[in-house]
Amino acid sequence: MVIINSICFPVVRGATVSAQLQYNRRGTIGSERKENQTMRQMHKELLIETRGKGLYALTGYLHEWLRTSGMREGVLTLFVRHTSASLLIQENADTDVQVDLENFLSRLVPEGDPLYQHVQEGPDDMPAHVRAALTQTSLSIPLIAGGLALGTWQGIYLWEHRKAPQRRRVVAPLLGE
Helix, strand or coil, X not given: CEEEEEEEEEXXXXXXXXXXXXXXXXXXXXXXXXXCCCCEEEEEEEEEECCCCEEEECHHHHHHHHHHHCCCCEEEEEEECCCCEEEEEEECCCHHHHHHXXXXXXXHCCCCCCCCCCCCCCCCHHXXXXXXXXCEXXXXXXXXXXEECCCCCEEEEEEECCCXXXXXXXXXXXXXX
């Protein structure tokens, strides 16, 4: 594909977002589609056993699964089936980033705050719910040429917000061709 031009779309309060349009050889936007090619769907459920608070890398496992899926183009959706854990795309080169994120969120959402009424499951439970509400429980990642369209330093993580070990489930539907 060749990038022909870029255009700007207006958004709230006069800010703009730039987007590049990519045209294929036929002059239409997007990738070329072969005749008689059908979309397929598959899914997997990942079970992640955590050791407590922190980020748990999923990228390597997802790359391997996608490699064996036979799909070249599409979209992978990830959804964590819990209210005290979340999903994150973040830097994968320097583990200090993970430490800093955890420290920041611990300062932002402290444990034992007298504001919390939901305390039956321990002092870390309600803060874990707030952390999950402030972050993401689902992600969508494009699949291009058989691989995840992540940046050089991006990795996909499950972010555990509870202190105790947990068994987390992440549903991973894949739609593509």
